[in-house]
Amino acid sequence: MKRGKGLTFVGDSRIQKYDKPRLSRDYSEFPGRTEEFWPDFLLKEWMTGAVFLIGFLCLTVAHPAPLERMADPTDTGYVPLPDWYFLFLYQILKYTYASGPFNVIGAVIMPGIAFSALLLAPWLDTNKERHWLKRPIASSMMILAVGLIFYTTWESVAYHDWEQQNQQGQIVFSNLDADDPVFQELVRTNCTSCHGGELTGGSGPELIEKEMSVEHVSAFVTNGSENMPAFEDTLTEEEIQAISEFIANLELTAAE
Numbered sequence: 001m002k003r004g005k006g007l008t009f010v011g012d013s014r015i016q017k018y019d020k021p022r023l024s025r026d027y028s029e030f031p032g033r034t035e036e037f038w039p040d041f042l043l044k045e046w047m048t049g050a051v052f053l054i055g056f057l058c059l060t061v062a063h064p065a066p067l068e069r070m071a072d073p074t075d076t077g078y079v080p081l082p083d084w085y086f087l088f089l090y091q092i093l094k095y096t097y098a099s100g101p102f103n104v105i106g107a108v109i110m111p112g113i114a115f116s117a118l119l120l121a122p123w124l125d126t127n128k129e130r131h132w133l134k135r136p137i138a139s140s141m142m143i144l145a146v147g148l149i150f151y152t153t154w155e156s157v158a159y160h161d162w163e164q165q166n167q168q169g170q171i172v173f174s175n176l177d178a179d180d181p182v183f184q185e186l187v188r189t190n191c192t193s194c195h196g197g198e199l200t201g202g203s204g205p206e207l208i209e210k211e212m213s214v215e216h217v218s219a220f221v222t223n224g225s226e227n228m229p230a231f232e233d234t235l236t237e238e239e240i241q242a243i244s245e246f247i248a249n250l251e252l253t254a255a256e
């Protein structure tokens with residue numbers, strides 16, 4: 001006897017007999033095309049998973065995660081960069097009418113409209129057609145959105161200052177003593193915002209690798225430069241002297 005065919009009631013002529021059984025059919029109807037869950041199916045799943053796992057392992061060995069130095073909230077010169085899949089949103093924030101005083105437009109309104117449209121798409125577009133050419137509005141919106149995402153991602157990569165990006169988070173080993181009162185009271189309040197939390201560079205240059213004399217540093221701090229403020233009026237001569245000695249003494253040490 002064939003299994004899985006079910007019963008057919010024919011007693012009442014007003015009830016139509018189904019041509020095909022409605023419910024899920026028995027696997028015995030597909031000879032040779034079924035498999036046991038255990039071990040056949042699970043073994044295949046496991047093998048596919050293993051291929052991906054080994055692939056990821058190779059990738060992480062070939063491209064180690066780019067570690068940077070410890071994050072420092074006082075270092076306002078550090079420009080954080082989002083991961084690649086958010087670069088398009090990051091790029092939108094650089095356009096004139098989506099940044100600065102218009103930040104709300106770039107950060108909330110534009111992505112908000114896009115994501116609500118995506119969320120509401122099933123109600124906005126009730127077209128029954130399935131071929132993309134027969135759904136011109138939905139298809140063109142999709143192509144436009146994908147195009148914009150590709151373009152803005154490309155733009156943010158092409159116009160980013162990668163040299164500064166790589167430099168700003170670099171792990172540098174120096175003899176800087178973060179417990180030194182000069183560093184705590186003077187350097188941290190006046191200099192790290194531009195020169196980096198460990199003076200390894202931010203919007204201003206790094207101050208460790210350069211071999212600078214005390215006079216050179218104090219001249220810079222006293223008079224400033226085109227891009228650096230003068231501290232003549234805000235710091236006393238003794239303070240400038242202490243800062244300059246501290247900075248001039250900095251040097252690289254071998255990696256620990």
Ligand code: HEC
Nearest residue numbers: 190191194203204205217220221225226227228229243247
């Ligand atoms: C507003 C940001 C800013 C602040 C705050 C700042 N600097 Fe600078 N500093 C810069 C910039 C930008 C340069 C590069 C300027 C140039 O070359 O004209 C620079 C250059 C220097 C140089 C010269 C480096 C060289 O290559 O010769 C020294 C030394 C220096 N800064 C020390 C300090 C010290 C010490 C402090 C704290 C008292 C300080 N800076 C605070 C932005 C800043």
